[in-house]
Amino acid sequence: MAATAGTPATAAPRGRIDKRRAILDAATTEFAREGYAQAGVDAIAARAGVAKATVYSHFGDKQTLLREALVAESDRAAAANLEVVERLLDPGDDVRTALEDVGLRLLECFVDERAWALRRLVTAEVVQFPDLVDVFLGRAAARVNQALADRLLGLSVAGHLRVDAPAVAAEHFAGLLTGGIDARTRFGTRRLPAAELREVAGAAVDTFLRAFGR
Numbered sequence: 001m002a003a004t005a006g007t008p009a010t011a012a013p014r015g016r017i018d019k020r021r022a023i024l025d026a027a028t029t030e031f032a033r034e035g036y037a038q039a040g041v042d043a044i045a046a047r048a049g050v051a052k053a054t055v056y057s058h059f060g061d062k063q064t065l066l067r068e069a070l071v072a073e074s075d076r077a078a079a080a081n082l083e084v085v086e087r088l089l090d091p092g093d094d095v096r097t098a099l100e101d102v103g104l105r106l107l108e109c110f111v112d113e114r115a116w117a118l119r120r121l122v123t124a125e126v127v128q129f130p131d132l133v134d135v136f137l138g139r140a141a142a143r144v145n146q147a148l149a150d151r152l153l154g155l156s157v158a159g160h161l162r163v164d165a166p167a168v169a170a171e172h173f174a175g176l177l178t179g180g181i182d183a184r185t186r187f188g189t190r191r192l193p194a195a196e197l198r199e200v201a202g203a204a205v206d207t208f209l210r211a212f213g214r
Contacts, residue, residue, distance in 0.1 A: 020058050022048040027069040032117035036066055036125050066125070070132055073118045074139035080109050081144040088151035095160040096205060103177050103201035110178050111197070116188035145170050152212075161212050169212055176204035 026047035030039040041062060045052040059065040084105040091098035109115060122136045149166035152173070156163035163169045177200065184200070185192055192200075 019048070019050055019054060021072075023050060023055055023058060023065070024069045024072045027065050028073050028114070028117055028121065031066060031069060032121040032124070036062075036128065041065075063129075066129070067132070067135065070118070070121065070135050071139060073114065073121075074136050077109070077115055077118055078140040078143050080112075081106060081140075082147050084109060085144065085147045085151055088148075088155065091155065091160065095155060096209065099173075099205045099208065100198075100201050103173070103204055104198055106174070107177055107181070107197050107201055110181060111185060111188075111192060113188075120188070145174065148173065156212075159214065162214055163212055169208075172211065173204070173208050176207055177201065 023044065026044045027039075030044050030047060033039075034043075041052055041055055044065070045055050048055070055065065059068055084102055087102050087105070088098060118136070118140075122132050126133055145167065148170040152161060152163050152169050153166040155161045156166070161169075180200070181192075182188075184190070184196070
């Protein structure tokens with residue numbers, strides 16, 4: 001049946017997608033803040049601005065909602081990080097500056113409020129739902145590490161770095177960037193100023209280049 005005049009034919013599907021996204025965002029926030037056991041579907045529905053029945057019609061039950069929220073948030077985090085890593089495809093002549101730029105942007109992704117919520121959610125519920133680690137690692141961490149390894153290998157082939165084991169080099173780079181962040185941010189309760197993030201990125205790149213630089 002043709003759409004009524006003035007009403008786009010895609011209105012219903014678009015609305016359903018928007019509601020699903022709102023529910024997933026609300027669920028991630030509630031689960032990370034309250035924990036799986038204490039987070040109520042009523043509160044999730046209220047935060048999303050939908051009826052409780054709408055939550056169940058989209059996801060069926062609370063466990064499915066938890067996993068789908070983790071999948072969506074892992075994909076979002078991965079996309080943000082992968083976009084940053086791709087900047088190493090064209091580093092220019094100054095590889096140090098390129099690595100510092102990418103390092104800073106990766107740190108900004110890491111300390112983002114939604115990224116903290118995602119990590120808190122996985123950490124809090126891993127004992128009860130061990131498969132959540134596989135979801136997070138498979139859809140976010142592993143993808144980003146592989147992409148970073150590929151870019152570092154490319155820099156090595158181009159003569160900018162000396163990388164024999166790209167995956168290991170990528171792990172070292174990420175570890176140098178984020179290893180002290182929990183302490184600096186007091187587990188996400190302190191916002192780091194931009195100058196401090198740049199300092200961390202610069203120090204990480206200095207150490208990384210001592211190990212992998214030409």
